[in-house]
Amino acid sequence: MSITLRDISKALNISVSTVSRALTDSHEIGEETKQKVLAYAKEHHYVPNRMARSLKVGKTRSIGVVICSIDNNFVAQMLDGIDQICTENGYQIIIMQSKESYEQEQACINLLHASGVDGIMISPSYQTTDFSHLKELQSQGFPVVLFDRISEKMTAHKIAANNLSGAYQATTHLISNGYTRIAHLNSNATLTTTAERFEGYKKALEDHGINYQEELVAFCDTAQQIDQSVADAMEQLLKQQPQAIFTATDLLSTKVLAYLMEHKFTVPKDIALIGFSNSDLAAVLNPSLSTVRQPSRQIGELAAQTLISLIKGKDIGPEETILLDTELQIRKSSGS
Amino acid sequence: MSITLRDISKALNISVSTVSRALTDSHEIGEETKQKVLAYAKEHHYVPNRMARSLKVGKTRSIGVVICSIDNNFVAQMLDGIDQICTENGYQIIIMQSKESYEQEQACINLLHASGVDGIMISPSYQTTDFSHLKELQSQGFPVVLFDRISEKMTAHKIAANNLSGAYQATTHLISNGYTRIAHLNSNATLTTTAERFEGYKKALEDHGINYQEELVAFCDTAQQIDQSVADAMEQLLKQQPQAIFTATDLLSTKVLAYLMEHKFTVPKDIALIGFSNSDLAAVLNPSLSTVRQPSRQIGELAAQTLISLIKGKDIGPEETILLDTELQIRKSSGS
DNA sequence: TTGTACGCGTTATCAT
DNA sequence: ATGATAACGCGTACAA
Numbered sequence: 001m002s003i004t005l006r007d008i009s010k011a012l013n014i015s016v017s018t019v020s021r022a023l024t025d026s027h028e029i030g031e032e033t034k035q036k037v038l039a040y041a042k043e044h045h046y047v048p049n050r051m052a053r054s055l056k057v058g059k060t061r062s063i064g065v066v067i068c069s070i071d072n073n074f075v076a077q078m079l080d081g082i083d084q085i086c087t088e089n090g091y092q093i094i095i096m097q098s099k100e101s102y103e104q105e106q107a108c109i110n111l112l113h114a115s116g117v118d119g120i121m122i123s124p125s126y127q128t129t130d131f132s133h134l135k136e137l138q139s140q141g142f143p144v145v146l147f148d149r150i151s152e153k154m155t156a157h158k159i160a161a162n163n164l165s166g167a168y169q170a171t172t173h174l175i176s177n178g179y180t181r182i183a184h185l186n187s188n189a190t191l192t193t194t195a196e197r198f199e200g201y202k203k204a205l206e207d208h209g210i211n212y213q214e215e216l217v218a219f220c221d222t223a224q225q226i227d228q229s230v231a232d233a234m235e236q237l238l239k240q241q242p243q244a245i246f247t248a249t250d251l252l253s254t255k256v257l258a259y260l261m262e263h264k265f266t267v268p269k270d271i272a273l274i275g276f277s278n279s280d281l282a283a284v285l286n287p288s289l290s291t292v293r294q295p296s297r298q299i300g301e302l303a304a305q306t307l308i309s310l311i312k313g314k315d316i317g318p319e320e321t322i323l324l325d326t327e328l329q330i331r332k333s334s335g336s
Numbered sequence: 337m338s339i340t341l342r343d344i345s346k347a348l349n350i351s352v353s354t355v356s357r358a359l360t361d362s363h364e365i366g367e368e369t370k371q372k373v374l375a376y377a378k379e380h381h382y383v384p385n386r387m388a389r390s391l392k393v394g395k396t397r398s399i400g401v402v403i404c405s406i407d408n409n410f411v412a413q414m415l416d417g418i419d420q421i422c423t424e425n426g427y428q429i430i431i432m433q434s435k436e437s438y439e440q441e442q443a444c445i446n447l448l449h450a451s452g453v454d455g456i457m458i459s460p461s462y463q464t465t466d467f468s469h470l471k472e473l474q475s476q477g478f479p480v481v482l483f484d485r486i487s488e489k490m491t492a493h494k495i496a497a498n499n500l501s502g503a504y505q506a507t508t509h510l511i512s513n514g515y516t517r518i519a520h521l522n523s524n525a526t527l528t529t530t531a532e533r534f535e536g537y538k539k540a541l542e543d544h545g546i547n548y549q550e551e552l553v554a555f556c557d558t559a560q561q562i563d564q565s566v567a568d569a570m571e572q573l574l575k576q577q578p579q580a581i582f583t584a585t586d587l588l589s590t591k592v593l594a595y596l597m598e599h600k601f602t603v604p605k606d607i608a609l610i611g612f613s614n615s616d617l618a619a620v621l622n623p624s625l626s627t628v629r630q631p632s633r634q635i636g637e638l639a640a641q642t643l644i645s646l647i648k649g650k651d652i653g654p655e656e657t658i659l660l661d662t663e664l665q666i667r668k669s670s671g672s
Numbered sequence: 673t674t675g676t677a678c679g680c681g682t683t684a685t686c687a688t
Numbered sequence: 689a690t691g692a693t694a695a696c697g698c699g700t701a702c703a704a
Contacts, residue, residue, distance in 0.1 A: 005682070016682085018689080047449065049681050051391045051682090055387045254616075284590060340697055341699095351674065352697090352699095353674075353699080364674085388698045686691100688690080
């Protein structure tokens with residue numbers, strides 16, 4: 001371990017409190033002693049003990065981040081944004097994975113809270129339908145921010161992409177490429193995220209005079225057995241002979257592309273494809289994948305910013321939902 | 337915050353230490369009082385204050401993980417492995433990014449150490465050539481494990497892929513596909529990782545009677561301006577009219593593929609390609625990318641396992657380097 | 673079996 | 689401007 005305040009105080013024959021004041025740059029301290037302390041501290045590589053300070057002040061300057069999985073391009077990008085803001089503001093992040101399990105998510109939240117994090121930001125698992133645990137924390141004045149996947153079941157500061165307009169744009173793009181039989185593959189989660197992408201799809205059809213057909217839509221179990229679920233859904237959808245598919249999540253997009261390739265479909269000739277995806281490899285996929293790209297880093301940054309403001313007790317107004325615009329990236333998979 | 341031991345002790349009219357003993361399941365405690373305490377604790381959602389405990393026992397049950405960037409497929413997979421082992425063993429991980437900067441790496445190490453982590457596992461930045469900082473910590477008895485990118489400049493427990501054999505296999509595969517003018521693109525880092533992949537390449541050529549030609553090899557600055565560096569290197573290499581390229585890192589592999597596509601090369605007809613990569617999307621790339629795949633999760637798991645053993649003071653023998661076998665995944669980009 | 677007292681390293685509140 | 693002291697919540701040696 002490092003040296004402590006007392007080590008310094010003994011070595012310099014001054015009191016612990018004086019040393020503390022010197023190091024915290026207090027105004028009630030003599031310039032001379034201050035320099036003496038600072039010099040000694042630097043020479044002996046003094047680093048304040050975070051544990052002790054945290055215990056004393058009741059804050060840890062750490063933030064809990066709960067996500068479904070770290071091994072996910074899009075999530076990693078958000079984490080990068082979160083990390084940058086937190087580092088800039090002197091906060092440490094503790095990342096925990098729910099692995100799309102509600103139980104594990106609860107465990108994460110409990111552990112984080114017990115660890116004394118100053119606040120929690122969470123992108124709920126697809127399984128999560130009950131937010132009472134989070135609500136309870138929140139009602140005790142504990143700062144909570146929802147990001148990416150948000151829900152209407154909870155009142156809180158929420159940051160996410162504008163899923164409705166993103167889905168609308170993607171569907172409209174397919175329509176303007178001449179497709180009318182457009183299938184839609186989505187998650188079966190009960191999150192706002194899911195619902196809004198579905199809404200965007202329907203709205204685009206409606207606005208362009210295309211009848212919505214239930215048979216052209218499938219909802220996959222994205223929490224478990226995703227491969228099997230996608231295969232089942234695709235088999236179902238393909239019976240309806242769609243001309244194009246709009247997939248609603250990163251994972252679904254690439255899995256569908258892989259499925260189509262495996263089953264010898266030529267994209268976009270046999271069937272066109274556009275999907276939500278943030279993979280940097282979309283451009284080098286086979287064929288290059290047209291995507292709705294979410295502002296992942298900004299979502300992370302803004303969410304972190306918001307949580308830190310909350311922690312610092314700044315008045316940032318009532319809980320509100322901030323939606324960031326997506327970006328339509330047209331490549332080959334969606335036809336000409 | 338939660339309730340404390342004292343809250344319980346007051347409510348039950350017993351001393352704090354008795355409560356503490358009840359909750360730590362000490363043997364010197366009456367069954368009756370123990371149940372009483374446990375019941376009360378559960379009812380009031382008592383969670384021990386980690387800060388206070390850490391301060392007391394001098395251990396935090398947390399581990400620092402330093403990596404180049406969280407926004408990297410391969411790294412995320414390793415982190416996933418690390419997280420799993422740590423969660424199983426009741427350790428929290430604190431992830432910090434060096435962003436391939438030596439200064440930032442030092443800052444991470446300092447911050448982690450100051451945070452009181454029980455040990456550090458690190459995959460050094462490409463810039464890192466000086467390990468004295470880590471060595472000093474280590475010499476003070478602080479547990480350190482190197483993983484993924486390892487260096488001979490430091491004695492420590494090290495876990496990585498068998499880069500030499502991986503590179504050898506990839507090069508040999510190209511040779512057996514009939515290519516003799518095989519270029520090699522690598523990082524310019526001074527890590528063992530880099531050197532061994534280069535060695536594997538050279539050894540494969542030698543073993544198959546192909547002369548090594550310096551002009552067919554280029555080292556990119558993978559720490560900064562990687563795009564420009566790759567473009568420069570490719571321009572240089574292509575002048576030598578290689579029949580195939582073997583790239584030595586995840587990032588280089590996909591960047592080279594993108595470069596070749598952009599410059600209208602047909603892969604593998606004009607030029608064949610094989611590279612180190614752990615992207616799950618390699619199979620859906622255009623063309624599907626032949627790869628040397630590293631056992632990312634296992635590297636993470638084993639490294640975490642090792643560090644935890646070190647922390648617990650188990651005798652796991654002298655510092656040694658463990659190399660895990662890579663897997664050759666042959667797809668279309670490397671020819672027939 | 674239970675209680676008392678102290679200390680971990682820091683900051684805050686009093687005095688001086 | 690500086691020092692003494694208490695307190696944060698917990699664990700433990702010692703006493704009872």
